[in-house]
Amino acid sequence: MMGSIKTHGIHWSVFLTLLAGCTCHSNIRTSDNYRRDFFSPYQSLILPDGRETTVYLLKDIAKRYHFTLEEKSSHFSITVTPCDVPIEWSILQYRVSHAFHGRAAEKYRPFDDLKALSYYKTVSTLFHYKGNSVENYVGTSLHSSLFVLEFLSTERDTHISVYLTTDLARGNLFPELPGDPRIDISSVSHNSVSLVWKPSPSVTKQKESIQYCVLVNEKHNYKSLCAADTAIRSASRKWPKLASYPISQYLDDHRVILLSNSDISVIQKSNNVDVRQMCIGNKNTYTVSNLSANTQYYFDVFVVNLLTNASAAYTGTFAKTWVEPKPKVMPMKDGKIVQITFDGKKQKLYSFQYQALHKKVQFTFQTCRGQIRAQISRNGKLLVSETIQGLRHITLKGKVMDKYFATFKTSDATSNTSAMIQASSHVHKSLFPFFPASLKIKSFNKLRTCDSITIAWLGTQERNMYCVYKKKIQEHQMWREMGSADQCLGPESRPRSEKVLCKYFHDINVQRAVTAETIGGLERGALYLFDVYLVGSSGVLVRYHSKAVRTRKNC
Numbered sequence: 001m002m003g004s005i006k007t008h009g010i011h012w013s014v015f016l017t018l019l020a021g022c023t024c025h026s027n028i029r030t031s032d033n034y035r036r037d038f039f040s041p042y043q044s045l046i047l048p049d050g051r052e053t054t055v056y057l058l059k060d061i062a063k064r065y066h067f068t069l070e071e072k073s074s075h076f077s078i079t080v081t082p083c084d085v086p087i088e089w090s091i092l093q094y095r096v097s098h099a100f101h102g103r104a105a106e107k108y109r110p111f112d113d114l115k116a117l118s119y120y121k122t123v124s125t126l127f128h129y130k131g132n133s134v135e136n137y138v139g140t141s142l143h144s145s146l147f148v149l150e151f152l153s154t155e156r157d158t159h160i161s162v163y164l165t166t167d168l169a170r171g172n173l174f175p176e177l178p179g180d181p182r183i184d185i186s187s188v189s190h191n192s193v194s195l196v197w198k199p200s201p202s203v204t205k206q207k208e209s210i211q212y213c214v215l216v217n218e219k220h221n222y223k224s225l226c227a228a229d230t231a232i233r234s235a236s237r238k239w240p241k242l243a244s245y246p247i248s249q250y251l252d253d254h255r256v257i258l259l260s261n262s263d264i265s266v267i268q269k270s271n272n273v274d275v276r277q278m279c280i281g282n283k284n285t286y287t288v289s290n291l292s293a294n295t296q297y298y299f300d301v302f303v304v305n306l307l308t309n310a311s312a313a314y315t316g317t318f319a320k321t322w323v324e325p326k327p328k329v330m331p332m333k334d335g336k337i338v339q340i341t342f343d344g345k346k347q348k349l350y351s352f353q354y355q356a357l358h359k360k361v362q363f364t365f366q367t368c369r370g371q372i373r374a375q376i377s378r379n380g381k382l383l384v385s386e387t388i389q390g391l392r393h394i395t396l397k398g399k400v401m402d403k404y405f406a407t408f409k410t411s412d413a414t415s416n417t418s419a420m421i422q423a424s425s426h427v428h429k430s431l432f433p434f435f436p437a438s439l440k441i442k443s444f445n446k447l448r449t450c451d452s453i454t455i456a457w458l459g460t461q462e463r464n465m466y467c468v469y470k471k472k473i474q475e476h477q478m479w480r481e482m483g484s485a486d487q488c489l490g491p492e493s494r495p496r497s498e499k500v501l502c503k504y505f506h507d508i509n510v511q512r513a514v515t516a517e518t519i520g521g522l523e524r525g526a527l528y529l530f531d532v533y534l535v536g537s538s539g540v541l542v543r544y545h546s547k548a549v550r551t552r553k554n555c
Helices: 010-020 030-035 114-119 199-207 225-236 477-481
Strands: 052-059 063-069 075-082 089-094 120-131 137-142 143-154 158-165 183-188 193-197 211-216 254-258 264-270 274-283 285-288 296-305 311-313 318-322 329-331 339-341 349-354 360-369 372-378 381-388 389-399 405-411 417-424 453-458 462-471 499-504 516-519 529-537 541-543 547-550
Touching: 010 158, 052 063, 052 143, 075 089, 075 143, 075 225, 120 137, 120 381, 143 158, 183 296, 183 318, 193 264, 193 296, 199 296, 199 389, 211 285, 225 274, 274 285, 339 405, 349 417, 360 372, 360 381, 381 389, 381 547, 389 417, 405 417, 453 529, 453 547, 477 529, 499 516, 516 547
Parallel strands: 329 349
Antiparallel strands: 052 158, 063 143, 075 137, 075 158, 089 120, 089 143, 183 193, 193 285, 211 274, 211 296, 254 264, 264 274, 296 311, 296 318, 339 417, 349 405, 360 389, 360 417, 372 381, 372 405, 453 516, 462 499, 462 529, 529 541, 529 547
């Protein structure tokens, strides 16, 4: 990204001799075995200018990088990001002696013995740090110098990222943090925490290439996105040991949730460790939902440069969710139909109590939108636990005056879901009409013409009224119309222009309880959506599954 490194009169043999024979020592502790077995001048590598470098460290084995600085390039900046455990690192400066300052490299004496060191002097350590925080050092040199960075991990093998730049005028690789980089908790509930933080100055300068990532876990805060990513990888033990962009490419054991067009959440759960990472664009507020009640969570916010993948960490915070309130148990009257609605915001759970008047009890459910999760227990024993979609009768046998508890919740917390429920000890007097084994509408291809379509459906042994409605639709509207229909709404919700007919029908022989209708006056080659409603004597209805059929183009 930036200019190439130049030696400006310092021969590489100077560097090798200095490292091999310098009598001064750095502040990093190394064992005698390491100095005897592993030390070699050739282990020092050139540190690139203007780009981030990943450095892998073996336990108790120091690693060295070097770079040179010319007189006219007197400023430099070094940023070191530990990605796992605390490390030790130092910056050493080797400067040309005043007696030989400015001479060309070829006029220097050969540096193959310790006498060459008399022409050079070593400045004391410029910087030394031990810990796991992201540290930045900005230095200045008035003379041509050679700088050596030493890194050591004493806990275990790890990796770090190092960024060197000698062009401070072009700005830092890393996004800027505001003057107050704290994260504030704006609200807490039993299952969510709302966060707010001051915007990064980089957002106003590079709005399209800067975004925030929020990380949530139950263990502790992370001081860098690199450290957080390493923790996620270590939890699954299936990740390659590489630094990566916040949204990792390795998603084998992950659930990926698309929050919106720009919001992506990656949830890693392994070994009872739950780490959530959400990149949310430029907005500086976020509500973390679907949390466990009465649990302490740690929250981190990172501002990320999408062009460079470099990031900066806000000061992390933590909060404990509230104890979940006990659900209110509502009495359920015999035979009364109750409608429940989940809007994805307020109501999360419904709880009812019903006392049996006879030995047999029938629970009836009809989902209007979506699907619900139903659990029914009697005297503390769980009897039913299943997901229900459409119309469902469940008959249970017990004792008179048994107490039944029924709880309902939605399987999708973000969608609008509604259902009608009923409990009755009068099994044969249910307000819900009896319905056939199949609620499908069948069409007959051989009876399909350019202006008419014949459909058929199953009836019951009871005399009920059936109403048929049609609607002309386009091809792209079909799945939306069929998926968004409220199954609890009756014919009164339809325009009169869509009504085809209403008729009564029944047959004592269930095998023969089939009726058919031919609907004419249709347009050639047009797509129609047909609906059939079964309206019981109590007024409660059952809606058959919608059927889309196209008339013929050629007859």
